[in-house]
Amino acid sequence: MTDITASSAASAPNRERIKASLRRRQAAETRFRAFGIGSVLIAVGFVVFLFSTILHDGLPAFWQPVVTVDVFFDPEIIEVDPKPEPLEGQSAAEFQRASLDWQRQVTMVNWNRIIQNSVAREAPDVELSAREIQALIESNERYRLRDMFVVSPGLLGSTVPLELLASANVDVWLKGDIDRSLGNDRQQLPEATRILADRFYEDGRIRMAFASTLFTNTDSRNAPAEAGLLGAFIGSLYMMLIVIVLAVPIGVASAIYLEEFAPKNKITDLIEVNINNLAAVPSIVFGLLGAAVFINYFQLPLSAPLVGGLVLTLMTLPTVIIATRAALRAVPPSLRQAALGLGASKSQAVFHHVLPVTYPGILTATIIGVAQAIGETAPLLLIGMNAFVTTLPTTPLDQSTALPVQIFLWEGNENRNYFEPKTAAAIIILLAVMLVLNAIAIILRSRFERRA
Amino acid sequence: MNKLMLSTAIAAVLFAGHASAQSRDTIQIAGSSTVLPFASIVAEEFGNAFPDFKAPVVGSGGSGGGLKQFCQGVGENTIDIANSSRPIKKEEIATCNQNGVNKIHEVKFGYDGIVFATSADQGEFKLEPVHVFKAIAAKVPVDGKMVDNPYTTWNEIDPSLPNQEINVAIPGSNHGTREVFQDNVIAAGCEAAELPADAGEEACETFRQDRVVEISGDYTETLARLQANPATMGVFGLSFYDQNRDTLKVATMSGVSPSLETVASGEYPVSRPLFFYVKGEHIGTIPGIQEYTEFFLSDQMAGAGGTLEGAGLIPMPEEERAAALKSFQDGETKSASN
Numbered sequence: 001m002t003d004i005t006a007s008s009a010a011s012a013p014n015r016e017r018i019k020a021s022l023r024r025r026q027a028a029e030t031r032f033r034a035f036g037i038g039s040v041l042i043a044v045g046f047v048v049f050l051f052s053t054i055l056h057d058g059l060p061a062f063w064q065p066v067v068t069v070d071v072f073f074d075p076e077i078i079e080v081d082p083k084p085e086p087l088e089g090q091s092a093a094e095f096q097r098a099s100l101d102w103q104r105q106v107t108m109v110n111w112n113r114i115i116q117n118s119v120a121r122e123a124p125d126v127e128l129s130a131r132e133i134q135a136l137i138e139s140n141e142r143y144r145l146r147d148m149f150v151v152s153p154g155l156l157g158s159t160v161p162l163e164l165l166a167s168a169n170v171d172v173w174l175k176g177d178i179d180r181s182l183g184n185d186r187q188q189l190p191e192a193t194r195i196l197a198d199r200f201y202e203d204g205r206i207r208m209a210f211a212s213t214l215f216t217n218t219d220s221r222n223a224p225a226e227a228g229l230l231g232a233f234i235g236s237l238y239m240m241l242i243v244i245v246l247a248v249p250i251g252v253a254s255a256i257y258l259e260e261f262a263p264k265n266k267i268t269d270l271i272e273v274n275i276n277n278l279a280a281v282p283s284i285v286f287g288l289l290g291a292a293v294f295i296n297y298f299q300l301p302l303s304a305p306l307v308g309g310l311v312l313t314l315m316t317l318p319t320v321i322i323a324t325r326a327a328l329r330a331v332p333p334s335l336r337q338a339a340l341g342l343g344a345s346k347s348q349a350v351f352h353h354v355l356p357v358t359y360p361g362i363l364t365a366t367i368i369g370v371a372q373a374i375g376e377t378a379p380l381l382l383i384g385m386n387a388f389v390t391t392l393p394t395t396p397l398d399q400s401t402a403l404p405v406q407i408f409l410w411e412g413n414e415n416r417n418y419f420e421p422k423t424a425a426a427i428i429i430l431l432a433v434m435l436v437l438n439a440i441a442i443i444l445r446s447r448f449e450r451r452a
Numbered sequence: 453m454n455k456l457m458l459s460t461a462i463a464a465v466l467f468a469g470h471a472s473a474q475s476r477d478t479i480q481i482a483g484s485s486t487v488l489p490f491a492s493i494v495a496e497e498f499g500n501a502f503p504d505f506k507a508p509v510v511g512s513g514g515s516g517g518g519l520k521q522f523c524q525g526v527g528e529n530t531i532d533i534a535n536s537s538r539p540i541k542k543e544e545i546a547t548c549n550q551n552g553v554n555k556i557h558e559v560k561f562g563y564d565g566i567v568f569a570t571s572a573d574q575g576e577f578k579l580e581p582v583h584v585f586k587a588i589a590a591k592v593p594v595d596g597k598m599v600d601n602p603y604t605t606w607n608e609i610d611p612s613l614p615n616q617e618i619n620v621a622i623p624g625s626n627h628g629t630r631e632v633f634q635d636n637v638i639a640a641g642c643e644a645a646e647l648p649a650d651a652g653e654e655a656c657e658t659f660r661q662d663r664v665v666e667i668s669g670d671y672t673e674t675l676a677r678l679q680a681n682p683a684t685m686g687v688f689g690l691s692f693y694d695q696n697r698d699t700l701k702v703a704t705m706s707g708v709s710p711s712l713e714t715v716a717s718g719e720y721p722v723s724r725p726l727f728f729y730v731k732g733e734h735i736g737t738i739p740g741i742q743e744y745t746e747f748f749l750s751d752q753m754a755g756a757g758g759t760l761e762g763a764g765l766i767p768m769p770e771e772e773r774a775a776a777l778k779s780f781q782d783g784e785t786k787s788a789s790n
Binding site for chain 1: 503
């Protein structure tokens with residue numbers, strides 16, 4: 001007791017020192033916490049900023065103006081032969097040729113005139129030129145009328161109320177994406193069309209409808225308001241399927257072999273180093289490789305999702321292998337020893353006991369790899385996927401784009417006022433696809449983890 | 453698992469083998485970003501108008517990039533048509549011939565103007581070629597001697613120009629626009645600047661690095677530069693400017709304001725013809741090339757009042773268009789000698 005008091009009395013300066021050091025250490029901790037909170041806040045701030053600008057820009061693009069018009073299928077303009085019917089004694093090829101001829105005839109009909117006349121009837125009190133009316137309606141709507149007529153030629157002479165898509169410039173004007181106070185010479189729409197659009201919008205003949213074209217159409221330059229993401233989405237889907245079908249089995253098999261079976265020697269060390277290096281190779285290099293190997297050497301078609309899928313597979317493989325090996329390494333050796341001790345063969349031990357434990361890890365690796373691949377643009381540019389494609393790819397060999405490439409293409413479109421919101425909408429859709437993928441990963445993982 | 457892997461590998465190989473055996477039924481186009489909007493519109497309309505053909509696929513990459521792909525050789529993995537905003541070069545024809553592409557059909561389909569534009573909130577520019585040359589050349593003549601370009605603002609070059617810092621975004625060398633810019637503006641400006649005799653040829657072609665940015669991407673990239681730094685002047689195609697009149701202000705050149713009319717009449721000095729090149733070897737193998745070309749040159753597309761004029765193309769006079777169509781139909785080809 002006396003010792004302690006003596007020593008504590010003797011070490012009064014000592015205590016001061018300890019106190020000072022304690023203060024210092026506590027201050028350091030507070031500082032660290034402050035830094036931590038600060039960096040988290042900055043990160044959250046960036047995310048919030050990013051999402052709010054994208055949502056703010058992109059959400060309006062999910063609605064687009066449609067014009068309700070009573071379309072009159074004027075027999076004076078639609079002067080075509082009756083639709084050919086299969087005749088007695090006519091071969092299938094002959095009938096098909098007759099149908100094609102007829103369809104070409106129908107295509108040559110001046111459908112624009114039908115639209116112009118029908119719109120003019122909606123506003124009988126104003127004098128409008130054909131061009132001024134045409135600027136109101138998206139130009140590809142004429143093909144919609146044509147297709148309707150091809151399916152039911154009985155429409156001739158009848159009047160059908162239709163909702164026609166307004167043109168991209170009307171969209172821009174009504175949403176105020178262009179400065180409405182600018183003079184005539186700096187506006188895209190003629191003055192008469194702008195007045196007409198405003199008038200129709202006020203009396204409800206133009207309404208904002210959900211932009212389903214975004215999901216049901218392919219890209220379009222001729223009719224920007226009808227441009228959609230379906231083609232790009234299908235292209236991305238094909239590529240994802242190819243990546244999953246190729247990268248997962250090859251990656252997991254190589255990881256299992258390297259981790260469980262391969263002898264540890266210089267060659268496997270070399271392979272391991274190379275795999276780790278491959279994971280760090282910039283994606284554009286894989287694009288160059290793909291262009292050289294798949295297109296120039298194997299003569300695979302340009303712009304095909306098959307080639308894109310193969311390139312992305314190469315890019316995803318190292319990710320899958322590394323993550324699977326990490327998952328295998330995390331399995332305690334006791335599990336293997338127990339299985340071997342009970343008489344299981346090496347492959348029985350691996351496939352029956354070790355591998356099932358790693359499913360959640362492999363699954364996460366796969367989804368992360370696929371999510372990375374779906375957002376990849378650079379390698380696809382080099383294999384011709386940054387192309388304007390209007391047809392839906394029916395097989396992975398057909399020309400196609402991909403979602404991120406479509407975003408890149410829309411970003412480069414010359415109609416900035418219209419395509420800026422549309423690009424943001426495409427980004428929202430791509431992000432949604434990513435979120436869904438990640439959600440699936442989390443659900444599957446938690447399910448597997450419970451089972452294990 | 454190994455069996456699965458093996459079967460996947462076999463499937464992949466078979467798939468690939470099948471792919472190269474199957475013939476392509478879609479026309480593949482690449483090249484100039486100036487021509488891209490026009491070609492895309494024609495491609496789309498072509499798909500709509502001809503139910504028996506698929507709509508062609510149109511990629512970009514600049515005139516140089518497109519012709520490079522075009523000259524890679526003959527076969528289904530090479531493109532059929534290259535869009536270009538400048539005529540094909542002799543060296544390019546030589547490369548083409550080396551790789552077996554001998555039937556190069558040149559198709560001219562219209563004109564485009566090249567405009568100088570600033571952000572809409574900037575001052576008025578009344579440019580002469582010599583102004584542009586003095587703004588961007590690496591060395592300019594001062595008192596008969598070549599010195600490093602001393603100008604920092606436009607009004608130092610000519611008091612009639614606004615007091616605005618010199619920053620110019622010009623198209624990179626992969627673009628056909630660059631060549632026209634160099635031939636029609638810089639060469640003219642260089643001549644007007646009256647360089648001393650000892651200046652040398654390259655004085656006309658060397659640009660200062662501190663105030664000139666070369667853009668290798670599309671015009672939207674140039675536009676983004678203008679938005680980031682409003683004191684930048686950008687070089688655009690007339691059709692691009694036409695679609696963005698609300699954000700861009702165009703400069704007059706030699707007193708003429710660029711428009712469809714002034715370019716078509718030849719009054720506006722900086723215009724160039726637009727082309728696409730068709731690979732003759734592919735006609736007949738890839739379906740629709742002949743029809744696509746004829747459709748492109750038809751009255752309803754490239755003609756006056758046609759769809760492409762609405763998109764900003766300056767149509768050729770009737771006779772010129774007919775001549776272009778005839779030369780294609782007659783199978784005239786380009787060779788390195790002519």
